[in-house]
Amino acid sequence: MSMSELNTSAAITPAAASPVVAATPVTTGADEVNDLILTRLAAVLGRGYVIEHVPAGGSLSLLNYLKIDPSEETVVIATNVASRAAGHEDLLGVRVDEIDTDMLALFAPHAIIARVEEGKPVRTVDPVLPARVVNTIRCVNPRCVTQTEPYLDQVFVLADKNLGEYRCEYCSAAAQF
Amino acid sequence: MAQQLEQLKGSHLVSLDEWSAEQILHLLRLAEWMRTHRDDASQLAAGSVMATLFYQPSTRTRLSFETAMLRLGGHVAEYEGRSLDTDDLVFRETIHDLIRSLSQIDDIIVIRHPREGSALVAARASDVPVINAGDGGHLHPTQTLADLATLLRLKGGKLRNLTIGLCGNLAASRTAHSLVTTLCRLGHNLHFVLVSTRQNRMPDWVLARLDRTPGFSYEEVDSLRPVISSLDVLYMTSFYPTQVEPTGQARQASNSTANGKRLSRDYRVTPELLRAAKPDLAILHPLPRGLEIDRAVDDDPRAAYFTQISLGVDVRMALIATLLGKLPQQFDESVVFAEQGSDVDE
Numbered sequence: 001m002s003m004s005e006l007n008t009s010a011a012i013t014p015a016a017a018s019p020v021v022a023a024t025p026v027t028t029g030a031d032e033v034n035d036l037i038l039t040r041l042a043a044v045l046g047r048g049y050v051i052e053h054v055p056a057g058g059s060l061s062l063l064n065y066l067k068i069d070p071s072e073e074t075v076v077i078a079t080n081v082a083s084r085a086a087g088h089e090d091l092l093g094v095r096v097d098e099i100d101t102d103m104l105a106l107f108a109p110h111a112i113i114a115r116v117e118e119g120k121p122v123r124t125v126d127p128v129l130p131a132r133v134v135n136t137i138r139c140v141n142p143r144c145v146t147q148t149e150p151y152l153d154q155v156f157v158l159a160d161k162n163l164g165e166y167r168c169e170y171c172s173a174a175a176q177f
Numbered sequence: 178m179a180q181q182l183e184q185l186k187g188s189h190l191v192s193l194d195e196w197s198a199e200q201i202l203h204l205l206r207l208a209e210w211m212r213t214h215r216d217d218a219s220q221l222a223a224g225s226v227m228a229t230l231f232y233q234p235s236t237r238t239r240l241s242f243e244t245a246m247l248r249l250g251g252h253v254a255e256y257e258g259r260s261l262d263t264d265d266l267v268f269r270e271t272i273h274d275l276i277r278s279l280s281q282i283d284d285i286i287v288i289r290h291p292r293e294g295s296a297l298v299a300a301r302a303s304d305v306p307v308i309n310a311g312d313g314g315h316l317h318p319t320q321t322l323a324d325l326a327t328l329l330r331l332k333g334g335k336l337r338n339l340t341i342g343l344c345g346n347l348a349a350s351r352t353a354h355s356l357v358t359t360l361c362r363l364g365h366n367l368h369f370v371l372v373s374t375r376q377n378r379m380p381d382w383v384l385a386r387l388d389r390t391p392g393f394s395y396e397e398v399d400s401l402r403p404v405i406s407s408l409d410v411l412y413m414t415s416f417y418p419t420q421v422e423p424t425g426q427a428r429q430a431s432n433s434t435a436n437g438k439r440l441s442r443d444y445r446v447t448p449e450l451l452r453a454a455k456p457d458l459a460i461l462h463p464l465p466r467g468l469e470i471d472r473a474v475d476d477d478p479r480a481a482y483f484t485q486i487s488l489g490v491d492v493r494m495a496l497i498a499t500l501l502g503k504l505p506q507q508f509d510e511s512v513v514f515a516e517q518g519s520d521v522d523e
Contacts, residue, residue, distance in 0.1 A: 143313050145292035149271055152298065160385075170294025171315055174382075 034081060034091060041076050041093035042116040048074070048095035050121055053110045056080045056088040063092075065107045065136070066100050086110070102130035107177065109164050131158050133166060133175075141173035179504060182207065186502030189300040189307045193318045193355065198362045205326050207495035208488070210508050215248065218494060221503040222251030228283035230256045230275075231310070232290040237464060237486060238310050238319070242287050245493035249503070254283055273302040280304040285501055288312075306500035314351050319496065320463050321355040323489035325363070327481055328410060330488065331459040336364040340407050344372035344444055345414030345469060347379040352463045353414055354383050361390040369395040370404050372444065377416065400443035406453045413446060413462040413469050413482075447471040451479065461485055 038050045054062055059077045063070060074095035083089040093116070104111055105127035114121035133156045139146050146152045146168070155169040166175035181203045185196075193201060211218050227246040231239050243253045256279070272295055279286055280303040288299050289310040296309030296316070311317045328336060341360070343353050357379070360367060369387065371379050378397060387395050398404055405411075445468060446460060462470055462482040474480050498504060 141293065143291070143293045145272070145290075145294040145298055145312075148292060149273070149298060151271065151273070168294070170297055171313075172293075172382075 034083065034089075037078055037081065037091055038093075038114070038121060041078070041091065042114075042121045043119045044076055045074060045093045045095045045116050046119050048093065048097075048116050049099050049113050049125070050116055051092040051094075051104070051108070051111050051113050052089065053083070053086060053112055054090040054092050054108050056083075056086070056090055058108065059090040059092050062090075062104070062107055063094075065103050066094075068094055068096060068099075099125075101125055101127035102133075103136065105129045106133060106136070106164075106166075129158055129161060129164055132156070132169075137166065137175045137177065139168040139171065139173055140176050141168065141171050144168060144171040144173060146170055179203075179508065182499050182504055183502070185499050187306060188500060189303070189309075190318055190496060190500065191296045191300050191307070191309045192316050193321060193359050201322070201325070201359070201363065204322065204495050204499060205329060205492070207499065207504070207508060208322075208326055208491040209330075210505070211494040211498075212488070212491045214505070214507065217505055217507050218249060218498070220250040221498050221505060222246060222249035222501060225249075225251040225284040225501055225503075226254055226282075227251055227497065228254045228256060228279050228286045229310075230279070230286060230288045230290075232288075233311070235289055235310070237489070238289065241486070241489045242308075242310065242319075242493050242497075245490050245497055248490070249494055249497060251284075251497070272298045276302040276307070277304070285497060308496065308500070311351070314349055316355060317351050317463075318355060319489070319493060320352045321359050322492040322496070323485050324352070324356050324412070324461060324463070325359065326488040326492050327461060327485045328459065330484070331457075331481055332409070336360065336367070338366045339364070339409040340368045340370060341410040341412065342370040342372060342401070342404060342408040343379070343412045343414070344401055346377040346416045347371055347373045347414070348377045350414040353412065354380065356412060357383055358386050361386050361393060364393075366392045369393070370408065371395055371397045372399070372401050372404065373397075374399060374444075401446070401450065402443065405450055406455065408458055409455065410459045410461065411446070411454075413460065413466070415465070415467045415469060416444065445469055445471065446474055448473050448477065451477060454479070 034052060038052060041050045057079060059079060063075065068075065076093040078091040080088045081091060099113065101113065104113065106129065109129070111127070113125040113127060115123050115125055135154050137156050138154050146154060152170070156166040156175045157169050159165045159167040167173065168175070181197070181200050185200060227242070229239055229242055243255070246253050272290070276286060276288070276299040283305065285306045285308070286299065286303055287308045287310050288296055290296070291313050293313040293315035296307065296312040300307040309316055309318055332339065343357070345353070347353050357369065373379070384395065387393050448471065451458070451474065458479045459481045460470070460474070460479050464482060464486070470482070
């Protein structure tokens with residue numbers, strides 16, 4: 001299909017505000033080409049989630065953080081696609097019944113998620129930064145007590161919601177992803 | 178108002194951020210009461226035992242806690258933390274297990290440990306109150322309480338409309354960090370003058386806290402000399418981080434570096450510098466000091482760093498009594514600050 005054909009594909013209506021019920025087609029506000037890719041991803045998946053504005057090249061890491069194993073789940077990835085918003089980004093589709101939106105917010109704070117039903121993106125899901133993250137990030141402060149007391153959980157708390165800044169619960173060191 | 182302190186019975190002091198501004202102020206009122214009612218306080222902790230667990234050497238803080246407990250009529254069990262700690266991970270007991278054990282035999286525990294966050298681990302493991310006497314370069318809440326008590330005493334019970342200078346290695350000074358962030362909660366219309374070398378500036382997270390506090394402002398400068406005349410308070414800290422104990426040559430080097438003359442001129446308090454200072458300037462220092470305050474300043478009436486030590490005992494007496502639930506029945510909060518003739522910021 002040529003680019004012109006892609007550009008004249010059917011318009012996609014804006015995202016529904018309410019999470020209620022069925023098949024109101026949604027867009028996530030991305031470029032038209034990316035919208036089309038997401039629509040195609042949704043069609044391939046049938047059900048699950050499509051995610052855009054994933055940092056370019058970060059899809060595999062994100063799958064790891066979400067504990068989604070590509071050898072066991074259906075995953076579709078488009079890496080390093082052009083993006084008006086971010087220059088380049090990844091687009092990701094996963095066929096799972098549930099997704100950890102807290103982790104997604106943590107590692108891809110600008111990502112937009114759409115739930116897929118019957119091959120179509122039907123509604124967006126708004127991820128919220130978790131207030132507390134346990135055993136996902138490791139404190140890098142060499143003086144932190146977690147370095148010498150290995151039985152302790154690695155706990156980070158949301159210190160600044162606006163900046164998405166997390167700090168170690170023990171030593172207050174900033175999280176490094 | 179006593180209820181604010183009664184609520185703290187059985188709790189811990191790991192960070193002042195866990196206490197409300199009202200609780201902090203009420204504790205400082207109680208500390209003032211302790212100072213003027215020694216006899217009434219002398220049996221408040223009778224029969225109680227305080228364990229001191231210092232993994233790092235300490236003079237003032239340890240003795241201050243011990244003196245406070247003895248003045249309350251209690252007893253002190255001193256555990257030499259360094260003898261319990263070892264690099265052998267097989268035989269070294271965890272903080273959790275040690276504190277859990279001590280909390281079965283003592284009534285309150287004071288811990289100083291080099292690991293940042295260790296006091297929180299101790300508090301969670303303990304069945305009795307735990308007081309953080311310093312966890313590495315992280316927090317030192319009782320020093321901040323002593324600093325606040327000194328400021329309130331010297332500034333007529335008010336923490337408002339003051340220009341406060343902080344000078345030294347502000348990047349590594351846990352006492353400076355704690356003082357500034359606590360003042361953000363207790364004070365009003367404060368302006369901070371942050372004096373340090375470019376490499377030792379106040380951390381961004383503290384500056385961010387100042388930015389978020391309405392009515393607060395700050396400036397960063399690299400010398401005391403041009404700003405001394407504007408200061409109401411001067412909080413000096415050593416350029417060598419006190420949580421890392423220098424020894425021998427290292428201590429000498431930190432106080433007389435190759436560029437020590439420039440460092441001393443811009444970051445040193447001397448009688449000559451104080452000629453330009455306000456007559457009611459309050460000079461504080463958490464001690465120990467290096468060359469940043471000339472010994473000739475000790476006799477200047479504005480020197481308040483030894484007063485801090487004295488008030489530190491009162492604060493620790495109030496803290497121990499509060500956490501043990503041994504508040505004096507005679508304590509009348511309204512009287513304390515009426516005597517001072519001013520309203521404390523709430």
